[in-house]
Amino acid sequence: MTHPSTAARVVFLGGLGRSGTTLLERLLGELPGVAPLGEVVHLWARGVLGAEPCGCGEPFPDCPFWREVGERAFGGWTESLATGLLDLRQRVDRTRRVLRVRHPDLAAYVRAYRRVYDAAAETAGARVVVDSSKHASLAHCLAAGGVPVHVVHVVRDPRAVAHSWRRTVARPEDGRPMTRWGPARTALHWSAQNLALDLLARRGAQVTRLRYEDLVTDPHATLTALAQRLGLPAALPFVTGSTARLTTAHTASGNPMRFTVGPVGLALDESWRSGPHRGLVAALTWPLRRRYGYRGVTA
Template sequence: MTDRSTAPRVIFLGGLGRSGTTLLERLLGQLPEVAPLGEVVHLWERGVLADEPCGCGRPFTACPFWRDVGERAFGGWTSMLAERVLALRHRVDRTRRLARITHEDLPEYVRAYRRIYQAAAEAAQARTVVDSSKHASLAYCLLEAGVDVHVVQVVREPRAVAHSWCRTVARPEDGKPMTRWGPARTAVHWTAQNLALELLAVRGAPVTRVRYEDLLATPHETLTNLAQDLGFTSPRLPFLHGTTAYLTTAHTASGNPMRFTAGAVELARDDSWLRGLPRHHRSLVAALTWPLRARYGYGRDTA
């Protein structure tokens, strides 16, 4: 197991799924000495237990990077370890516990994440790791336990998010459809996750907000400003040419299907919700997500 005392910086991408966290993680992962890890919260079930593929395309247990991380962090991955962390997550890492996140099992639960972050930084020879787990409750756990975390809150027009959650999309890992939610459920979760991240900032935690639409409209400016907020001095973005990003292969353990994409990616907005989400659903989501929707600059009909 790793015993280095210098812990890496952790960039934690928070928000509701289908808001652009995977894209942002892939872009941040192109910066020097930054290792994108995917949704570490799902690594235990989807990676260790289910052996789903890494972003490089290999099964999790066959990926040299994750084998190295497992050896450094725990002396190897085991189902017993994964099941233990999942049991701890069920007791500690819950949205309903945010008001009293302190728990007797919190140190053990967060220790597993510390070891992964440290081992991944060593394996990738990186100073910073990116965890796109999204769940505000995990961000609370990490910060409560003293992990050096900078939270990036990724927001997207909630009606666009609702439309995305309504669509049927096949998981590239197994061809099964991704989870679908109705508009009302999406709106409630969008509000809950973003409100929880807002409260983190009120408590004094380092939180930077990025709008998905701004990232796509002005990627160079938005990513440069974010990188500077995160402490990268004079960040260079040679992988960005206008609205085209050139992505290398990433060892991400879980996340949106885009984690498998490499090569040229056109950063284009998807406004299909304006036509694809029925008007009564748009009105429902708009009502349920006010006033945060207005706070983030989303108008009545456009993002």
């Protein structure tokens, strides 16, 4: 087993799914010295065991980037490694544990992620890796386990998030429909994840909040400010007006957008405003919604 010689800086994107974390990861991944990894929390099941494709299009076991990462971190990817990490996740990495992040196996669980991050940085020749796993519980585990992680807390209007979760979207990996949630369930999960990330900030972790709406309406200014906050290069030649140009990224799992290459238009999706459940979601997410600047009930 080859151990990486340097420790990577880790940027963790947190928030509920359908909030724009994959878009933000792809944009950050265009900055020099930054390696986007996708949702590392799903690497074990979907990559190692499921052999789903990397963002480059190659099946995970055949991707040269991830093959080298596995060799550097663990001497290679194995079924026993993946099943062991999935078992650890069930015992350690749970949202209900964020109020008291203590477990005898926490160190072993976090150590595996640390090895992946460091090996990926060395393989990519990068100083910073981006993990868009989103789950607040994993962010708490990493912080409690001593990983110097900077969490970017991505929020989006819960009415837009709920509208997105109701849509039928095919997974590009296998054509099966992605998970769908009803508005009440989405509202509860939106509140739980965002409250858990707020708690992480109160515990002294590095947390920077970013609104999805700000990112897509003024991408250059928003991304520049975030890059400066993260200590990353702030030149953005890949962003012109409301268009970003994306290159291939080695992302292990995530939203279908991880496969997108070429020009991408950045614009607000306002279709949620005519949705039937926006009043219900607004009521269930108040007052946290107002705290993040999302006012009104149906407007």
